Amino acid sequence: MTSMPDKMMKQWIVQGTNGAESLHLREVPMPVPGDYEVLVKFHAASLNYRDIMITTGTYLWTARDGIVPGSDAAGTIHTTGPKVTRFTRGTRVSPIFHLTHLYGRFREQNFTSSLGATHDGIFQEYAIFNEQSCVEIPSHLSFREAATLPCAGVTAWNALYGGPRALKPGDTVLTQGTGGVSVFAVQFAKMGGAEVISTTSSEEKGEKLRRLGADKVILYTEDEKWGETAKRVSHRGRGADFIVEIGGAGTMGQSGKAVAIDGQIAVVGRRAERGFSRDGDGDGEGGTHSTSVSTIRRVLVGSRQLQEEMNVAMEVNGLRPVVDERGFGFGELREAFRYFETGRHFGKVVVDFE
Structure with a gap:
């Protein structure tokens, strides 16, 4: 050159x-x-x-x-x-x-x-x-x-469609926060016919997520056990088939409680080491306390x-x-x-x- x-x-x-x-x-x-x-x-x-x-x-x-x-x-x-x-x-x-x-x-x-x-x-x-x-x-x-x-777009696409199992209509997807990857995940999941559950920090952001297609929104500021809640409100209480995990150590605990049996947690970031970050990407629990048989997959774009x-x-x-x-x-x-x-x-x- x-x-x-x-x-x-x-x-x-x-x-x-x-x-x-x-x-x-x-x-x-x-x-x-x-x-x-x-x-x-x-x-x-x-x-x-x-x-x-x-x-x-x-x-x-x-x-x-x-x-x-x-x-x-x-x-x-x-x-x-x-x-x-x-x-x-x-x-x-x-x-x-x-x-x-x-x-x-x-x-x-x-x-x-x-x-x-x-x-x-x-x-x-x-x-x-x-x-x-x-x-x-x-x-x-x-x-x-x-x-x-x-x-951000490719990361979200990979999390849902690029792994050993691809999203299919009727699956449940859990997203965290309102950053780029999470918002793309909501859009791509709805495009694929999935149920979408999203966490966020405020009702204002929650309303924006609903307009994008999120079926259920959980405010982590009001529900520290949002992972358990997500599983309970998911279709037939199965839990999330796909979780787009952007918080890292700060959110894996609740993600582990939200995931369905044979579900997939796509780890794409570490925004929350302890507690939620300002754009809603954490939960204050460390570790993966999952009672489900699930796959944790690291996504590199x-x-x-x-x-x-x-x-x-x-x-x-x-x-x-x-x-x-x-x-x-x-x-x-x-x-x-x-x-x-x-x-x-x-x-x-x-x-x-x-």
């Missing part, structure tokens, strides 16, 4: 572990794609809790100092290398989260290709990718909507194949992501990070590049 010395672009980098104050904006030469590479011009990007962890030094895996942060974006192909066959100039695309995880089982070597941690991410005006590491975005979505999909399957399903069903009502510009990335940390958002926080 070479660069155009007379053409410059802006990018954010992370230096240090002081949260939003670790974000620094700089100008660098615009790169030129190689034979099998594409240059993507980004139009919008979204935040994930992982981005906060990287800027605070609390990320579970390796994050390189000086990294360009972020993993979820949508843009257009600006330039293609001479041997590229998957895309043409102007195609609307997103990069995938793990650039080498194209299909099948996640493997250890895929860790080194994660955007925004070991490989420069998307909070820059342009970026180079191998053509195999991009997917075309759903045709009915705007750039802002499509920018929410590569991490998902492959390109899963993302392409998700995109087709969204397109056919006309499903649109939930984007938080507050927007930010490219130069306001620090402000976006601070807002995201408050947990006041509903759905995905999006940054517009233009």
Whole structure:
């Protein structure tokens, strides 16, 4: 990969572990794609809790100092290398989260290709990718909507449809909170004909979840035994066939009480070490106290194949992501990070590049 010395672009980098104050904006030469590479011009990007962890030094895996942060974006192909066959100039695309995880089982070597941690991410005006590491975005979505999909969308899709057992009509799904993965899980579960039970912190958020299709909402602020409650109110009291577990140690106790026999707990985060976090992702109990025979499955986003399957399903069903009502510009990335940390958002926080 070479660069155009007379053409410059802006990018954010992370230096240090002081949260939003670790974000620094700089100008660098615009790169030129190689034979099998594409240059993507980004139009919008979204935040994930992982981005906060990287800027605070609390990320579970390796994050390189000086990294360009972020993993979820949508843009257009600006330039293609001479041997590229998957895309043409102007195609609307997103990069995938793990650039080498194209299909099948996640493997250890895929860790080194994660955007925004070991490989420069998307909070820059342009970026180079191998053509195999991009997917075309759903045709009915705007750039802002499509920018929410590569991490949160694919993670939720994988939790319900990518494991040893896929969601089927009539199953019961339990979601936690109102962050990006949880909201996507509600939408994907209802699209698949499931009963959905959701936990959240307030009646206001609960009403939004109901409008998305949640059949039952439990306020964890009023019910510390929400896992037991979820099992009791589920269809015929069976419990949840799928639990999208984002709290980690802080919520696994109640998740274990909510899960059905032969159910599946898809662990996708650790938002609540003790007690609920501000966006409703914990319960104050540690450990997995399940009386059911269930499967605990760690979900690490998902492959390109899963993302392409998700995109087709969204397109056919006309499903649109939930984007938080507050927007930010490219130069306001620090402000976006601070807002995201408050947990006041509903759905995905999006940054517009233009």
